[in-house]
Amino acid sequence: MLLSPLPMHIPDGFLSVVVSVFFWLISIGGIGFALRKVNQVIGEREVPLMGVLAAAIFAGQMLNFTVTGGTSGHLMGAALATIIVGPWAAILVMTSVVSIQALVFQDGGLLVLGANIFNMGILGVVLSAMVMQFIRKIFQNRKKYLLGGSFIAGWLSIFIASLAAGLELAISGTSPVQIAVPAMAGIHALIGIGEGLITLGAVLFLYINRPDLVTHPNEAKNANSGIVVAGVILTVLLAVLSPLASSHPDGLEWVAETAAFLNFAKESTYQIIPDYLLPGLHNEAVATIFAGLIGAVIVFGVIFVMMNQRKKQLPQRETDFE
C-alpha cells in the first residue's frame, strides 16, 4: 500500500510523546491561522477546488520516473499546491492529503500526524511561498520567475522538510543525530531534485495550456511579508541548526534529555533498573515475560469467550434491534 514512497511519513512509535504533542500544537496553530486567512480571502468556489486538488495531489504522488538503478523520482506536491492556490489554501490542501494518508492508508502515524503535517504541509508550503516571493523580486520575466521559482521551491520544500523530520527523530531518541540528519538530508537533497523537476514540468504544462491558472495566481493573496519572514526564519533555523546538531550531538542530547525529563516514564525506568535486560539473561526477566504472557492469554481468552457468547446471541439481537 506504499502509495507515496517518500521516506518522510514518520510512523507512530518513532517520535516521543512530548515531541508529538509539541508538533501537534504548532500544526494546530498553523492550520487555524490558515483557516482564518482562507475564510477572509477565498470565495465559495475554492472549497470544491481545494478538495479536488488535494485528491489530485494524492494521486499525483503515484506518478514517478526512473532516475537510475531502481530509484525513482516522486512528487510531494507542497510547492505545486502553493503555486496554484496560494499558501493559505495550500496548507489546508496538504493537511488534507497528509491526514488521509495517515487516517486511511497508515502512511504515517496518527499520534505523529501533527509532526507530519508540520513537515510536509506547513513547512513545505511556507518555504515554497517564500521562494516564490523572492524569485518574483529577482526576475521580472513571468515565465522565468515561474519556472525558476517552481524548481527551487520544490527542491527546498523537500530538503528542509527532511531536515525537520531528521531532527524530530533525533530529539525523540529514535535515531542518533549524527546519522539521522545527514542521512535524511543526503537522500532528500537528491529526491528534492526530482520534486523540483516534476514541479517545474507541471507548472510549464499549466503555463502553456492554461496560463490564467498560474499567472494571475492570487498574487495579492501571496503578497504577505509575514510568510517570507517565517520562511526565512525556519530555513535558517533548520539549515543552520541541523548541521550544528549533527556535529555536536551533545547539544541535541541535552534537548532530548530535557524532553525525556518531562516524559518521566521513559528515562526513569532506564535509570532505576539499569540491568533490566533481555529475556533469557536474568530469571527476573523470564518471570516477567511469563507474567506478560499469562496476562495476554487471559485477555485473549476473555475476549474470545465474549465473542462466542455474542455469536450465539446474534440471531436474537436482530429481532430486538431498536
Next chain:
Amino acid sequence: MSNSQPLNPYIQLESPAHRLDSRIKLSLVFVYILTINLIPHAVWVVFPILFSVNLSLAVVSGIGIKKLLKRSLWVLPFVIAVFPLLFSIRGNTWFEITLLGFSFTASWEGLERLLSIVLKAWFSIQAAIILVSTTKFEGILKGLRWMKIPKLLVAVIGLMWRYLFVLVAEAKRLLVARSSRSSDLPDFHSGGSMIWRAQVTGYMAGNLLLRSIERSDRVYMAMLSRGYDGEVRMDNDRVLSRKEIHILLIGILICVCLFVLSLYFGGAF
C-alpha cells in the same frame, strides 16, 4: 503500482467492532495509540498484552489475524532508521564488529531500545488498521467533526475522499499511457535523459492537476445547482447513548490501567 490492492481499506462485515459508533472508535484508537507510545521502553511484560489485545480485536472485528499481520508488516522498512541505535547507545557489550577499519560495538541497551521502538510502531499501526478496516470513511469524518476539527477542513477532507478514487484512476491512466508510448527493445533502451523523463512526468502531473481543476469547476456548478451558498453544512449527529459513553470510559480506563501497569513493571514505583 498497487493495482491488485483495492484502494479502500474498509472491509464490509458485521461485527461488534463495525457496529460501535465511529466517534467512540476514533477516540479510543487515539487514546490506545497514545498509551502504546507512553509505555516506557523495554517493559517487556506489557508487550505481549498489547499484542494479544490487537489480535483479539482482529478476531472480534472479523478482519482475521493473518490479514492484520500481513497489512501491518510494512512498518518494517522503517527499522533502518532505528537500526543505528544498536551501535550508538552505550551499555553492556553484545558483540563487536569491524568494518572498513572502524569497530562498532552493539550494546544490549541499544537492542532493547531498537526492539521497543519497532514493536510500538508495529502495535500502533495494527490499531490504526483495525480502525480503518471497521469504519467507513463517512464514520471517520463524523469522528473528526465530533473532535471539533473545523468544519471547513472536514469539508475539504470529505471532498478529497469523494474524488480520490476518480483521480487515482486518472493517474493510473496517465501511467498506462506513458508505458504504452515507451516500449523497450531488449538491446535498445528508449527514452531520453533523466531530465527528459522528469519533464514527461511533470507534464503528466500538470495534466492531472488541470483535469482536477476543470473537474472542480463542474463539481462547483453541481453544488450550486443543488443550493450551495458557500456555507458548509453538516448533518447533526445523533447524541451518544449512555451505553456508548460507558464503552468509551471503560476503554480509557483500560488504557490507563495498562499505562500504570507498565510503570509498575518498569520500576517507576
